[in-house]
Amino acid sequence: MASSDEGVIFRVVSSSRAGAAAAGARTVEAGEAAYITTGAPLPPGCDAVVRIEDTLGHKTDAAGLETCFSVPAAVAASIRPGLAVRPAGCDIQVGDLLAAAGTPLRPEDVGSLAMAEIPSVAVTRRPVVGVLSTGDEVAARGAGGREAGGGSATAIGDANRPMLLAAARAAGAVALDLGVVADSRPEVKAALAAAARRCDVLVSTGGVSMGDHDFVKPVLAELGSVKFGRVRMKPGKPTTFAVVPPGDAEDPLSAARSAPCLCFGLPGNPVSARVTFALFVEPCIRVLGGPPGGLGSHALHGRVVAHLGHPVRLDSHRCEFRRAVVWQRRAGSVAPAGISCLLPAPSSSDAGGLVAMDTGSQRSSRMLSTRGANALLCLPSASDGQPRELPSGSACLAILTGPLLVDPQGIDLAEAELARRTRSGEVASHACGCSAAPAASHAAAAVGHGPATLPSAAGLAEAAHRHRPSEPGASCLEVDAMVLTVSDTCAAGTAEDKSGPAIVSALQGRGVAGGPAAIAGLAVAGGVCDAQVVPDDKAAIAAAIRAFCDSPQPAEGPGGRPRPRLVLTTGGTGFTGRDITPEATRPLLEKPCPGLVHAMLAAGLENTPMAALSRYEAGIRGHALVINLPGSVKAVRECMGAIAPALRHALALLVRDA
Template sequence: MTPSAMQGRLRERESPFPMIPVDEAIGEVLKQATPLEAVTLSLADIPLGSVLAVDVTAPEPLPPFPASTMDGYAVVASDGEAVLEVVGRITAGVDPDSIQVSSGQCAYITTGAKLPQGADAVVKVEDTAAVDGEDPTTFSAEETSVRILKGVRAAQSVRPVGHDITEGATVLRAGEVIQAAEIGLLATVGVADAPVIPRPRVGVMSTGDELVEPGEKICGGFIRDSNRATLLAAVASMGGVPVDLGIVKDKEATLKGAVEAALEQCDVLVTSGGVSMGEADLLKPILESLGTVHFGRIRMKPGKPTTFATTSGGGGDDGGGGPARPRLVFALPGNPASSLVCSHLFVAPALRRMRGYALPDCMPAQVDARLTAPLRLDSVRPEYHRAVVSWNNIAGRFDAASTGNQMSCRLLSMKSANALLCVPRGEGELAAGQQLPAILIGELPPPSGVSCFHAKAVALATGKTPSPVSPLAAAGENGPGGGGGGGPTGYVSFPPSPPAERKKGGAVNCCGKRRGGGIAAGATWRLWKCVLPRAQQSWTHAREGVRTHVNACLLTVSDRASQGVYEDLSGPAMRQVLENKAAVKKWCDDSSIDLVLTSGGTGFGRRDLTPEAIRPLLHREAPGVVHAIYQGGLKFTPLAVLSRPVAGTRNNTLVVTLPGSVKAVKENLGSMVPLLPRIVNLLKGNPC
């Protein structure tokens, strides 16, 4: 039976619409949503987040001439260290074709300027000096010679023609999302106007006799309309052009006329209220009379009565009476929290699709987060639980804290919420520590205190003295940046200090001996907190207890790296190999470190003492892993036998020593990766 309030005053006591799963509802929405026709806009008018409609190629190379990357002197590199005659001065934007540099000569040049004829390199100002009799601290336009203190090789400090972009190269492709850098690229290749998919116009309408405007006083049975303001703001944040359609009373003719008028001017209509089972809930039958209702109930909490329909709209997109393109209508529940949750789950993907996003990119970002407190389950419907998700830098994971009372009417439950926890239906409750998928609907908060990679900057800005023992301070002074603490991968460089054994729920350091006991004082201690990629899977069908990602602790042992003589490359190489291997997607995370890898100190040198330092820490050795490492290395070089790897377990953690060579690290990990998923799961008591 099809519901229709139009045919009389009788109302159904049970909805005739089947209750469908959320994924089926989202799939139907994306099926009906199609990208809008492209429009050409000037760069200044292109909204960030727009999608490019055509490929863009470079009409000429960049740079179009050999250009200096330094302020200095254009020289003939073979002259080396010498006193050279200054034959000219070249600044950016000046054509130096009249200047010829020969052996024994040079020309002063600024960054970005065109190299003069004859010159093949640039010596930076800092590597030059005034000749005898001139002020050694300055240089002027009158200088006639200069002393080159440090020779350069040919092409040094010179960007050749096409170094950045070659002629004819495709710099942007149709379908790419335009952000600030993309705007810059368009300008770089001479594009002043670009065809992009426009933002859809989204009308927002509140329905109900009980509603008054926010600025009005309330009395009797009236309440202020909060949904419209909320949804207008949400639509703007989702990339739509919000259109305020006001409040419409629960009168059949009035409501139908308002809906028809809205569809004349908007690509999408979002309403709130009027979709439940009450006598005044008129929207579903009105939408049936105007088009097709694709679903009228969803198996979810909150938002069960959410309704989605398409109508033919009125006239063509250009207003000229051409073929009508279908309009989308989202009739959301009247409860404030329900309407906002459903806008994120259904309206946002539709708007992304209409803006030209590829289908996989229409879905919101998602992370796995661990509950900080128990969560009661609903036995009938899966729940989208409002929560605040933050990055726990110490444990290397995302934590999720509920916003409290989740009643559909309680808009306060959305305050500060940046995620919707995907809670399966069931009996009882989920314990604290349970991991759930979290759909991100807002920004992640910055890490607090020394967990923030730039906590030192914050401390200095507030006039405080940064902690000398903070991981951040050490990373800032001794190690390269790497997003430490701001996301799912982090890089922290610790100062030389006695490493502690890891404690459950506490800070984690790499395994090793105290200073002087095998790993030399001054060695570099580096901790990688890697939440590695996990296999995409349905959260309702995930196998309980099976690990899907891993925390890996990486230790680089090197006096020279700790002193800054050379850059540590083995640690980054290990992370890159781990992150790119599909096998590690079977791993999962808890508060401990699953895998410890050391790099360096495994050779025959007198200071190569890593195996001696690690072996006493192991509870059980793993000779099979060592054998696999040897086999893998011998495929590339017979010198692999000169390495002295050690592998074994301490408690539930696998420890493996690797060489310091980047190439050897990749080769060794290639041999180990097929073994790691089973090892880690067995150590955690989870049979693969």
């Protein structure tokens, strides 16, 4: 060992490399060193290691081998026996538990077993799950998904079977595709009997309701024992569970079994099938594939308590499992793109908590309600003593069906997800042209004045992405805003104005640090809306709109331009004799804006066909944009969600040439 201005120099006399034999290695003396790699045994005479990154450098010979290392004096002084040395066998001691019996075998467990050179362990056999679709309308399409022969105009593609086969595999089962069977009792019986002999679990979709061609439930009762055939839940009311006694196995995937086949008859609507599969079948698969004789916690979906980001109307008779997005809201974070204007500002008590928003229309036929969803909100029925609606901010139990999202500050999760899907080709370049009338119960519920479900976060983000303003450097556009409630009863003080405050909340309810409230890049001047209430009187409505739009205004906008103005009215757009808001507004407009009208109508029709009865109106007067909204909070939220992404750009255009 020698000292110099460059530090303490150690002469390298040998080396020890991982995996290489150490036999015949020279003993290292004081002042000498050996080159060693991670995982290699200590050479004879060595009892400490100095990392290369802690040295000042090294020299090599002609063969490229290290001949000496220079170590800083402070590092050399700190060398002590055992420095940076791990004793052999220190990671796994005799008697340590590598993998507990009765728990799922994770990749990390496989790694621990492999490190201990244990090549195999006994595991529980994966259950065999057969998936069968029923229905003449499905059978007409054939296995390829296209109509066979001439086909029927009412034939539909089979969404349930591919979806549930994928779900069964994801849950850890061996999935068997059992095809499609027509609505014929002999065919249904033959298919179910054969499947019960092959499978641990049989899942069929369709044929479990009350129709004269719904044969699954009576056939299961004939083959075995029906344990339940109706469930007070939404969606999934006709869900059926039966046990069919064992038979001889007919498939090499299944050994001859002594256990009965567990049969789940799920509804035919695809969303109902997916929700009931998640709630009933997936835990069953995990129990069968888990430790013998017990229901472990691994079998159940995780459950969390989240706060509703919007009001939710409860079903009158059934508890509901509503598809939703649940995310962790951090202090100062933003909501998913396009919906921040419709969320209440978080209080100090719930900032950083879990927030839940549903995915829009919850029709049991609408598969898009599952897109992006990572949870099922467990909503009680109003008949259980609950109020008719749960207000925004209410605590709600959520069953997690996917990873919990975390919303980092400054990142819009929905927009990021949309960008990812666009890159991977998951987002179609065209809109689906399908339309289906909701059930009568949905239509009846939608006529009321309760709150609506919000449009999906992904849908709003997609709209915002398509219609993003192209102005360079555009940030927040400051506007003057007026909210005008049109109602005889509210003007007389005999009824409470709910829709007007809802619009004001959308405009200024989400505060922006250091500035006024914003909605999709829009800031209300001074953070204050001019909110008025007038009766259903044509002259009063016109006078209020004209006075706001035409009043003088100093040039306070960018570049000395005037600020654009926004007038949002609510109420008086229906069919009754007193509904005359569009008639009062239309003569004042210099340019109609049919695109905004169509956007609001489309948003309403997505939730209820009764939206066609609202007479929307939108147009321009001077530097003002005037929009008539319906009178219910439900319709206000739908319409605001539809027009929010375009408002900033539209208002900016009004004053561009001023």
